Amino acid sequence: MLSAVEEAAESTKLWFGAAVAMAWAGGWRGRTAAVNGLAALAVAQLVSNGLCKQLADRPRPPKQWFPHDEVDDRPDSSSFPSGHTAAAMAFTAAVMPTWPAAGAACALPAGLVALERVKSGVHCPSDVAAGAAIGLAGAWLTRSAPRLVRRHRPPRGATAARTGQTRTDGRPARNLRERAGLVWSGSPTCQGHPDKPARQAAAATC
Known part of the structure; x- marks a missing residue:
């Protein structure tokens, strides 16, 4: 099951599919939740893959720690942080306030993605924790940005x-x-x- 969830989450296919389903079935609330989720996902991916992985050149966990063959398919990029976990947490946390039921439905696969990244030997637990923190920060920034812009907009006149x-x-x-x-x-x-x-x-x- 973990491998199936990880495969679905590869290249954020799982979250794009969830956004399409919410926009189609949820009306205005579903479309708003989908936009918030994808925006937060983009921010988290930019920070984790575009910035942090370039700055922190951490090697992957040693292969001898894992008896299975999945470690042979690991990417060569930095282990820190987990981009998959960042994307999963960002999407889920951004959707939750707008549509709690959809957010709760996304929370289960998001947690499984984080667990699978450690079990498969792709990441250390600290990589996953950092990815989760980046995802939560991305969701907060996405939802707070309109309010921050309005606060700093010059008054009328x-x-x-x-x-x-x-x-x-x-x-x-x-x-x-x-x-x-x-x-x-x-x-x-x-x-x-x-x-x-x-x-x-x-x-x-x-």
Whole structure:
């Protein structure tokens, strides 16, 4: 069973299939969960395979520790961290808050993937633990990114305030019509007027 789960998880086929199933059967909630899961998976894969494996050149566990022949098919890349575990945990943790039932269904194969990576001799337990931590961090970052962007977005009207475009009451101009009626002078008789004759009369008094 572990080998079958590991084979399905190879190249993230298992998680892409789960995302398609959720998007098809879960409506808006399923599509949101699928997008969150795949986004978190991409972040985790980028950090684990694209960054950490390049920095940490850890060899695979010794072959003599494992009596089976599966160790002969191990990749030559760094053992640290487990990219499969990172992807599995990232997808599951990102799906769980949006669709708890689907997240719980993904938790079982995610745990089996992590267990199989150790049993097959591909990773040490510490590699799997690091991969799980990266996956959880990727899920948190994916779900928190929109809130962090909104928090650091400039407040409404800040651009107009920076360029000096303010209304006569001191507040930022909200639209082009208000901006068109603004003048540089602070004299009450030279402020914006709704019609052309009034503006001309006001200009003559300045």
